[in-house]
Amino acid sequence: MVCGFLIAAQSIVTMNGEQINLLWKTARMVKFLEKMGGYAKEVFDNTRYIGQGLGVVFDHIRRKPVTVNYPYEKLIPSERFRGRIHFERPKCISCEVCVRVCPINLPVVDWVMNKETKKKELNSYSIDFGVCIFCGNCVEYCPTNALSMTEEYELSVYDRHELNFDDVALGRLPINVTQVAEVSAIREFGYLPDGAIQPAHEHSPGGARAGELPATILERIQKEQIQKELGDKGDA
Numbered sequence: 398m399v400c401g402f403l404i405a406a407q408s409i410v411t412m413n414g415e416q417i418n419l420l421w422k423t424a425r426m427v428k429f430l431e432k433m434g435g436y437a438k439e440v441f442d443n444t445r446y447i448g449q450g451l452g453v454v455f456d457h458i459r460r461k462p463v464t465v466n467y468p469y470e471k472l473i474p475s476e477r478f479r480g481r482i483h484f485e486r487p488k489c490i491s492c493e494v495c496v497r498v499c500p501i502n503l504p505v506v507d508w509v510m511n512k513e514t515k516k517k518e519l520n521s522y523s524i525d526f527g528v529c530i531f532c533g534n535c536v537e538y539c540p541t542n543a544l545s546m547t548e549e550y551e552l553s554v555y556d557r558h559e560l561n562f563d564d565v566a567l568g569r570l571p572i573n574v575t576q577v578a579e580v581s582a583i584r585e586f587g588y589l590p591d592g593a594i595q596p597a598h599e600h601s602p603g604g605a606r607a608g609e610l611p612a613t614i615l616e617r618i619q620k621e622q623i624q625k626e627l628g629d630k631g632d633a
């Protein structure tokens with residue numbers, strides 16, 4: 398390598414002015430071509446990224462809106478949805494398996510031993526849904542199937558302490574969105590045939606619907622009030 402360097406240095410020393418000028422120009426041209434190559438690569442990459450972005454936009458342009466007009470429309474949760482836990486007190490044997498399998502030891506099982514029957518008696522049972530991560534372990538491992546996951550997902554409260562459900566609250570049967578008259582139940586997209594959109598979004602403005610829109614409710618209340626006032630005047 399040292400030898401090669403010496404030969405190159407000797408060649409430069411022996412060059413005349415014109416040759417040095419040519420060498421200098423060649424070096425500058427190589428540098429320019431390198432820069433142009435980098436620039437062309439950047440242009441190509443950026444065009445590719447813009448194309449990818451536009452591909453997503455054009456894909457969505459063809460689609461129909463998927464907005465759910467909650468609370469007048471509600472999605473029917475999937476079969477495996479893990480919502481609020483339901484507890485059947487008569488089935489509970491106070492074994493505390495649910496507590497041991499819970500990643501945060503959440504269920505509170507309060508029991509006493511009945512010395513006569515030599516059996517545990519449940520005093521109270523509670524789960525705090527403000528802390529629960531709805532993993533379903535307790536439901537999976539309960540030996541008597543006293544616990545089950547429901548499709549209830551509306552758990553909003555003003556005070557988080559209200560999310561601590563006792564056995565009475567846990568024992569309440571879940572509300573099914575398809576059984577509420579004021580709500581249009583919408584099937585989740587996964588359950589619809591390929592390419593189909595739920596009927597609610599292809600609903601004609603004049604068509605019948607399960608629930609009433611706020612404007613319709615207000616109109617009806619105003620009409621009732623006017624009729625009531627007219628009736629009161631007639632009686633007087």
Ligand code: SF4
Nearest residue numbers: 499529530532533535
């Ligand atoms: S769902 Fe999971 S986090 Fe919630 S109580 Fe059961 S085991 Fe615990």
Ligand code: SF4
Nearest residue numbers: 489490492493495539
């Ligand atoms: S695992 Fe089931 S039976 Fe055992 S304490 Fe929990 S809810 Fe009751």
